[in-house]
Amino acid sequence: MPKAKIKKRILTGDRPTGPLHLGHYVGSLENRVKLQDKYECFFIISDYAYITDRLVETKKLNNNVKSLVLDYLSVGIDPKKSTIYVQSKIPQVAELALLFSMMVTLSRLKRNPTIKEEIKDRGISKVSYGFMGWPIIQAADILCVRADLVPVGEDQVPHIEQTREIARDFNRMFGRIFPIPEVLTGKVARLPGLDGRKMSKSLGNAINLSDSPKQIKEKINRAITDPKRIHSFDKGHPEICNIFQYYKAFNREELSEIKEKCQKGKIGCVACKEKMTKAINEFLEPIRERRNFYEKKKDIVKEILNSGNKKTEKETAKTLTLVKEKMHLDYKSLL
Ligand code: SF4
Structure with missing residues (x-):
């Protein structure tokens, strides 16, 4: 068994689809910054998840990953406390996903309500094998680093249940390796977009963490308020x-x-x-200040990512070695 961990381990992260916004801050980033002190946190930049429905937009990945790392660092994710890494840089994730894919039936994947909703919401007409199998890749992400806790929104709970099933099945069939990850729930604060719908990059109603003061002013000016109010004295x-x-x-004092x-009407x-x-x-x-600092120090950002990838790969390599031993795929007496 791997050496006992001192702090419980958390895995969470984002798809690099573009700049993070205030809704992300209120809904998760603020909490993640606090979690760093209590848990050993791994923050995954899920670039494989990005290509599940953006196969023709991979040119944007470099910039998007960079902007996501800058968003993380600027809100206070501290690379001395936490690990930030890029999913596709960890080969063991893909390998573990392949092994897990033998353990999950097609009908089980088809029953996943999140997959069904996402196909509908994103208007995906041709569902790829990769998209359908996404919960398996997510299980590989979580179990590769042997995370104890996964903070997710309600919509992601069925995916995590799939991960728990895989972990339980594996432990029962081959021997106990994996902790059964728990969902870390909490009240998820929601911030509406400028038009009142959910704040979202794709709806164009978001205030980004990287917006300039001028952009913020313009955006707030066009925000929808009480529609019944015509005059300032109404x-x-x-x-x-x-x-x-x-x-x-953001302004509870007033x-x-x-x-x-x-x-x-005053x-x-x-x-x-x-x-x-x-x-x-x-x-x-202060978020802008930190962002400016890291934007100028390109080498530091590179170093943060490289060392995050390295640390994660060290962990995932240990997991995969154990998995292969348990599954008799190590061929120790032959090779
Ligand atoms: S005055 Fe009232 S309606 Fe107008 S922006 Fe402020 S809270 Fe909204």
Whole structure:
């Protein structure tokens, strides 16, 4: 068995589909920064996951991966505490996924509700073998580093259940290697986009962590507020206003004052948005500073990724050696 780990291990990460936004910050990044102190965290940049539905957009990968690493570092993911790595740089993930694929039936994959929903949501007309088998690759990601905990949103829980099944089946069939990973749940805070829908890169309603003060001002200016409010003296309904939701996340000091003034028609939306622009820019200032620092230090970013890849591969190589021993695929007496 591998040497006992002192801290519990977490695996989490993102597909490198473009810049991260405030919704990501509120929903997960803020929490990840805190998790680093309590757990041994591995942050995966899932480039294989990216190509499940963006096979014709691989040219963007280099820039997207770079921007994701900068987003991580700028919000406070600390490479001294945590490991950031690129999925495709870890060959054991693909190998383990191949072995796991023998253990999962096609009908089990077809029953996965997340896969069904994603096919519908992303409008995928031709479902590839790779997309269908995505929960197996995810299981390989998680079990390769022998993660104890996986923080995911509700939509990803069925994938993790698939991982748990694979871990249990493997342990039962070949001998215990894998911890059965738990889902780390918590209240996931949601931030609406500028138009009130879920904040999303693809919907064009997001405020990115890397946006300049000018971009933020322009974006906030066009955000939808209480649609019934025409004049600044009209009584408003902050609970249905997107800007008010941003006050909850980024300017709690003025929250009750704004609520009262809005309800009594004592503040106009223009002035209210100006305050929010200022608050978001203040919040982003240290994030921008860290980003500037790392953008200038290209070698440091390279070093962070290279050492993250190396550390992860060391761990995953140990796992794969054990897996092959247990499955009698090591051919020790022959080779
Ligand atoms: S005053 Fe502020 S909270 Fe009220 S509707 Fe306008 S932007 Fe929203």
